[in-house]
Amino acid sequence: MIIMSEVIFGFETMRLDLEKENDISSINNDDVMEMIDYYMDQGFNYFDTGYTYHNGAAQEVLKIGLVGRYPRESFRIANKLPIWLVKSEADNEKYASEMLKNLGIDYFDVFLIHDLNEAFLPFVEKFKSFEYLQKMKDEGKARKIGFSYHDKSELLEKILEKYGEMIDVVQLQINYLDWESKLTEARKNYEVCEKYGKEVIVMEPLKGGTLFDLPAHIKEKFNENGMSLVEAALRFAGSPKNVTVVLSGVGNIEMMKENCKVFNPFNPIDEEEKDFMLSMADEIKKLIAIDCSYCGYCLDECPIGMPIPDYFELYNSEKMYSLHSFYSIYGALLATCPPASACTECGRCKNICTQKLNIPELLKDVADCFEGSYKRKIKRAIEKFIKKYCLR
Ligand code: SF4
Numbered sequence: 327m328i329i330m331s332e333v334i335f336g337f338e339t340m341r342l343d344l345e346k347e348n349d350i351s352s353i354n355n356d357d358v359m360e361m362i363d364y365y366m367d368q369g370f371n372y373f374d375t376g377y378t379y380h381n382g383a384a385q386e387v388l389k390i391g392l393v394g395r396y397p398r399e400s401f402r403i404a405n406k407l408p409i410w411l412v413k414s415e416a417d418n419e420k421y422a423s424e425m426l427k428n429l430g431i432d433y434f435d436v437f438l439i440h441d442l443n444e445a446f447l448p449f450v451e452k453f454k455s456f457e458y459l460q461k462m463k464d465e466g467k468a469r470k471i472g473f474s475y476h477d478k479s480e481l482l483e484k485i486l487e488k489y490g491e492m493i494d495v496v497q498l499q500i501n502y503l504d505w506e507s508k509l510t511e512a513r514k515n516y517e518v519c520e521k522y523g524k525e526v527i528v529m530e531p532l533k534g535g536t537l538f539d540l541p542a543h544i545k546e547k548f549n550e551n552g553m554s555l556v557e558a559a560l561r562f563a564g565s566p567k568n569v570t571v572v573l574s575g576v577g578n579i580e581m582m583k584e585n586c587k588v589f590n591p592f593n594p595i596d597e598e599e600k601d602f603m604l605s606m607a608d609e610i611k612k613l614i615a616i617d618c619s620y621c622g623y624c625l626d627e628c629p630i631g632m633p634i635p636d637y638f639e640l641y642n643s644e645k646m647y648s649l650h651s652f653y654s655i656y657g658a659l660l661a662t663c664p665p666a667s668a669c670t671e672c673g674r675c676k677n678i679c680t681q682k683l684n685i686p687e688l689l690k691d692v693a694d695c696f697e698g699s700y701k702r703k704i705k706r707a708i709e710k711f712i713k714k715y716c717l718r
């Protein structure tokens with residue numbers, strides 16, 4: 327890993343603090359304003375959002391709290407074209423214009439195709455989305471263009487070979503747990519970007535919070551090496567030389583302060599620290615049953631409203647900590663959510679899964695784990711959902 331010092335912390339708005347636990351759009355605006363002010367005051371300026379983040383509410387809070395309160399040239403905004411919603415060439419413009427309007431700005435600093443993968447690439451090509459992004463850049467509506475990416479390095483190489491001249495930046499999932507992963511290929515994807523001379527923005531440096539919430543014996547080992555879990559993960563993510571921004575999804579002011587501290591100033595990892603973290607990754611992998619990043623992209627796809635990431639998080643927690651309370655939480659969720667065993671195996675969630683998980687199969691594991699204790703409740707819940715959706 328080669329060292330550079332230009333890397334900054336980017337404020338990612340996918341996991342903001344909520345006023346109502348079960349309402350993803352109920353962002354706590356006062357908390358976000360406080361975080362924006364602190365972040366700007368610390369000398370950072372990169373805000374990352376998405377059309378679907380918090381059902382559109384993330385864009386709204388940025389419009390009020392950032393665009394409405396700071397001069398346009400004092401901050402940068404990255405947004406992403408929701409490619410799964412684009413059904414025609416005209417839709418590229420429709421969504422891009424809508425997003426500019428939602429944020430109250432007339433250009434994006436970075437505009438990306440959101441979640442490019444093998445399943446979406448044919449649509450990106452059919453509806454000429456790369457060409458549309460190039461047009462935005464030519465017209466001054468986007469200063470840098472690229473894509474966020476969740477797939478194999480072989481495909482990334484093909485994409486950069488074909489469209490590399492247009493592309494300024496690639497957003498990649500990089501963290502020490504995924505660095506050598508055969509599934510996410512973080513290192514290999516990074517190396518392809520380096521080969522093509524592309525700037526890299528890092529997402530999921532804490533793997534959706536997984537690397538923040540580790541068992542005590544792992545945490546102790548990091549502490550013995552002079553690092554907190556957050557600091558270790560962010561420093562790892564920011565150390566490859568083509569990385570310019572590390573996005574972190576901060577939910578409250580304390581997390582914001584901790585994140586800012588790591589980057590003020592940024593201290594890249596050395597080879598010894600890297601070896602230590604990769605050895606820890608091997609230990610952590612043995613504890614994680616389902617490799618979900620809790621991004622939530624699958625939620626909109628499920629016709630019966632399966633709370634997929636919640637169930638996977640609960641399952642992982644149960645496997646890691648073996649506490650009876652996880653069974654109670656599962657039981658409580660059944661009041662409003664379909665049980666894992668109600669999955670119809672339609673497969674719609676699989677195409678969009680950023681971690682390439684076989685979701686219907688994994689839901690069977692969740693059901694096997696939790697549903698034995700709730701046979702009668704499950705039966706009633708399944709009957710309720712069958713009636714509601716007439717799916718079986
Ligand atoms: S396979 Fe199951 S979880 Fe996935 S979209 Fe279909 S019903 Fe929902």
Ligand code: SF4
Binds near residue numbers: 619622625
């Ligand atoms: S199952 Fe896949 S798409 Fe859904 S939250 Fe997990 S990683 Fe994201």
